[in-house]
Amino acid sequence: MQQNNNPALILLAALIPLALLAALVSGPVSIDLPAALAGGWHSEAGDAVILWQLRLPRALLAILVGGALGMGGAAMQGMLRNPLAEPALLGVSSGAALAAILLLYYGVAWQSGWLLPVLAIGGAFGAVACVWLLAGRGASASRLVLAGVAINAFLSALMALALNYAPSMFAMQEIVFWLLGSLANRGWDQLLLALPFILFGAVLLFCARNYLRALSLGEASAASLGFRGRRYPLLVLGGIAAAVGAAVAVAGTIGFVGLVVPHLVRPLVRQDPARLLWASALAGALLLLLADILVVNFVGAQELRIGAVTAFIGAPFFFWLIVSVRRGQAL
Amino acid sequence: MKKILLLTLLLLSIKATAYNHIASLNLCTDQLLLNWVAPEKIASVTWLSASDQYRKAPLPEHIHLNRGRAEELLRLDPDLVLVGQYGAQRAARRLRELGFNVVDIPDAYSLEQLSQQLQALENVLGENPPLEKQKALLEKMLAQPQRPAAASALILSANNITYGSGMLEHQLLELAGFENLAAADGTEQLRRVSLEEVIAAQPDLLVLYGGEKDFAIAHLAERHPVLRHYFDRDRVFTLPSELSFCPALVAADVLQQLKEKRKSLAAKQ
Structure with a gap:
């Protein structure tokens, strides 16, 4: 049965290069792709610059951020054994967003392009640390959720306060746009900044894969299998903070990917929480890349924010979730 | 030399402006007043003019910072209230009803409208050398061949x-x-x-x-x-x-x- 699902995963993986190709040929300017590819990285020709310096880093960033969000969502749902869990539940996204907002709010002079993302990643780790401390030693999944909801609510209140007292309409717009997420005007700088954190997060989650498998039998069973102590939950939380924090740091908050994607691919991995991590990363990457292709092809006076697109995908998913529950299907 | 010239222009404007207690409910007219009219003749400007982002002229301490509300200006009893084309319209209407001298200064989105804006300002402020100088420069710009x-x-x-x-x-x-x-x-x-x-x-x-x-x-x-x-x-x-x-x-x-x-x-x- 498991083998029967592999073609679906292979297809998912194969769709990413195809979507990448679609992303490279999509955009407001029509380019000669073979000539731009032949022109190479260092070419100063317009088509080559558009391909190598604008479209390629943006598409790769969409893959990276989507992958991080999908993986983070799968890890959260696995650890908390809650189908409605997503990275935002533990305040990871809010922590990163609040740090970024405070920077936007105070309009700190631009010293370096790294300041905002570095602060945002710090904010994500700070939020997770607060949740961990609040939940206390040996906290159960439900206590972690409760602590996460409390911290997330507090961070959301601080964000609302920042919006309320935004020093100008411009600052308010900055904050709102940040909360809607965007991949526009991002380049290799942002990609290279996020990459090590997301890879580090993926490695931590990889190390915690068997813990997630054991947790699916219940916390007591996981403890009896040797997964006791603080090490394993910390691995998962650290992995989520690194991966999702870095994703939010470079792209703003992009909702619903972490929530929706694990549900979509769970049947493909036969509910295996460890394999779900990688399947969700693949599906998250594909979903965000497709959403970004929609964004770059959208014609309008203002940029369509990618967070708005994922929200449009996410909301109908909830309708489907409710209908599924009414039919008596397991989530 | 330049400072002396500016001071002279300012002194001339002090003589010419008939109003002695001017209030503004518009960011642009705030800036025009602060740059071109003697500070003691300005009673109030909007709070935006105090922010670093918009302040382009020194803000004298005595000036009241308003938030575009009629009741704020009532106690200041201005003899002239300048309003923009769109903002603070409710306050402007209320002040008019109460008998205040409220004058609309049109916004400018083109050189022609800019000329009209300065003309409207000149009509109300009277002789004002910095304003006239700016107006003459604009007219010269408009007269230039493409x-x-x-x-x-x-x-x-x-x-x-x-x-x-x-x-x-x-x-x-x-x-x-x-x-x-x-x-x-x-x-x-x-x-x-x-x-x-x-x-x-x-x-x-x-x-x-x-x-x-x-x-x-x-x-x-x-x-x-x-x-x-x-x-x-x-x-x-x-x-x-x-x-x-x-x-x-x-x-x-x-x-x-x-x-x-x-x-x-x-x-x-």
């Missing part, structure tokens, strides 16, 4: 917005001898322009719009490495932020600077 475009330019403002043919910024570019590529593309007002389009259009001059000093997501495009060669080759011009909220103060200077920029570009070519 010169053929010698170089191309594209405006890249906050949130990737560019300016088309119906905008004041376009007029200034054209008068300075630049072809505004957004207008050539059929844009009449504002439209979104992606970095891809900037690269494909290859303007001779990239025109940015204020705000570059502080961090802002809206100005992320300007910091993208693909535009670095514009900075390296000094092919960038930054419009002052005053041009967006009170062009009367800077339009003539901007035109002069754009002309000099075109000459320097021509010399390099």
